[in-house]
Amino acid sequence: MTEKSESSLARMLSVLDLFSDQQLTWTAEAITEALQVSLPTGYRYVKMLTEAGLLQRSADANYTLGPRIIVLDHYIRMGDPVLQHGVAQMQELVEQTGLDCVISCLYGQQVLDTHREFGTTEATLSYGRGRPRPLFLGAAPKVILSCFTPAQLHRVFDEHLDEIVQAGLPTDWSDFRKYYSAIRKAGSYFSNGELEPNLAAVGVPLQKPDGTLLGAISLVTTVPRMAVIDLPKLTQRLTRTAQEITARIP
Template sequence: MSSITKLLSILDLFSQARPFLSVEDVAAELDCSAPTAYRYVRELVDAGLLVRFAGGDYGLGPRIIKLDYHLRMSDPLLAVGQPIMRELSEHAGFDVVMSRWYGYELVDTHRETHDAALDLRYGRGRPRPLFLGAAPKAILCTFPKAKLAVLFDQYPDEIAQGGLGATLDEFRASLLKIRRAGFYLSRDELENGISAIASPLFTDDSGEAVGALALIVPTQRLEFANLDRLVESIQEASARTSQRTRAVIESRGTGAVASSHAASRARRSA
């Protein structure tokens, strides 16, 4: 592991259960000397990524908040999706959540709230289980076989506990059914009393989803809801978000190419 990787890995040591760390904690976790740990921590403090408290412990710094703001402002999927999610929430009468798949983590990036009394266990930035609930299954069903094989090698127990099969063939078969349906309905999978209907989100034409939109429905209300209408609504919102996001990304790429060509012409004329 390189020095920069070790340094940045310190940020992963913080959690809701462990919001503060000492230099000794960092040294123990990284299996390095106290002077090395102190040097790493000091560099993160200088960068604003950590802050030192009076007792000598360290916590996440203000730069994290600024980076989160820039991420929210620069993410085209989020920028495009927010008004569509708001419209869907108002029309359907339920909360709408956007989830994103990052490497081997799934996190919620935005929630449009219709029922303020609905207390969800997971929120923006808190990693969710990869194989439980509507959002991950709506995403996983679009992954290529090779990627699913890698996931199965790493998480066979979690996949089985998520009801997706005890073998790789069963895993693929379960996801193929979801893919053919174009959505996934979970009932009390992630939280008791909470159901969700999710549809995948795409940012290019690869066919591999990067996230999902989900309608969050209290399970007791699901039997009285028009399920077909809800499925149609979430699929339409996901498709519209995906299409508009691709257009934004493509326009950015076209603009960058045009700027590059203009710069080249300027250099030649000079």
Template sequence: MNSLRRMLDILDLFKPDQPVIDVDAVCTQLGYTSASAYRYIRELSDVGLLVRLPRGYTLGPRIIELDRQMSEYDPLLASSKGIADDLVAQTGLDVLVSELYGSTVINVLQKVGADTDPLNFGRGRPMALFRSATSRVILAYLLPRQLRRIYDANASQPDLQRLGGTWKDFSKAMLQVRKQGFCVSVGELDPGKTGMAAPIFDEKQRILGSITLVGPNQRFEAFNPSFLSGLVTGAARQITTSIAAND
């Protein structure tokens, strides 16, 4: 398992400023030996997750195949698309559906509203864990031991410190989100924009992700806050129910 994890960690090296990697990059950035780096790259290439170019390796066509499979058949996405479309029609706001894996929250679906100014964090982008309603509403529903692990790993981060300088303060802030049932952030990721998110659960009522309304502050202010919170929490419940029914 450790060997598989080490091999898959190579995929994390791909970033906007590093679209191509080579063995030296793997060795330098991950601390692997040359023999291990060559072996992992060969195995990833054999299954289509990497492809060789003159300057090194980039993500392979298998990624596109998996993306298509997820886009068309993933239970969360299948349960969310129609509901997200309805939210856009009712509000004119953007809608994001996001999913948790490990300690990362990533947007897996984006439906664009009336605002022509694109979001800084659309589909396929990891979300800041402590600076967005999208992520905070997920954190609020983690098991205490999971939340404590994330806190301990990020305790020195200014974004986390803003939510609570101590574990007690931070856990209290997360409990408040949980009691409210939704989370709001204003201008934390996109200046002049507000986000309101509600939690989505799997068939065993474990936190799976979130659905978020996002748009200009002025558009948010045109609605009664309780109307919007009712929409987004209702949508989250519908998605949760649909996922459970399709289990």
């Protein structure tokens, strides 16, 4: 494949990045304008992606993401080693605690929930599978970032300073690093109304013995219910589950 064809392929696939919570449908003309390509090129991209099932055309001539993505998501679930070895452990933890259990993973610099087992108390979480979570709010993202090397964390600090300010985190690099070092030393993070005002969560990293970071596992419930739970005991139980899951992953 030539450099030109690689560039064209990358630009065509970038059509998929245009879709978001704020804009779920696009016309071929709007896609062309957003990518700043010629109209024939934009139509060709849309045609090829539609034929591949990655886009589909609706009755009003708009395009949405296509059914092939649902199929690919199924394969992702089936092939995810964390889910292969972790779902049964999550279900057992839910039976023991009655709380929701969530596994979150890092993809590039996006934290995504990949699976959730529901407990006995309704805890409505607006961030489900596939919807990127804020990088600096909540238990799962914070324990994940706490496992970064200083160089990795510094890169995140440099690239997301505005979000760090909005999250109320230290804006001095030294203090920012100390903040996450403290979470790493504790081995867990407790979030009380931080991501959503009615929810509390405790999270621990999913990290293999060799240091490989796989994500995070969290227990989530309402703020009032968490207030009457023995948090240290709950954190110990969650930590054991995380260790059991990572021990099973080759």
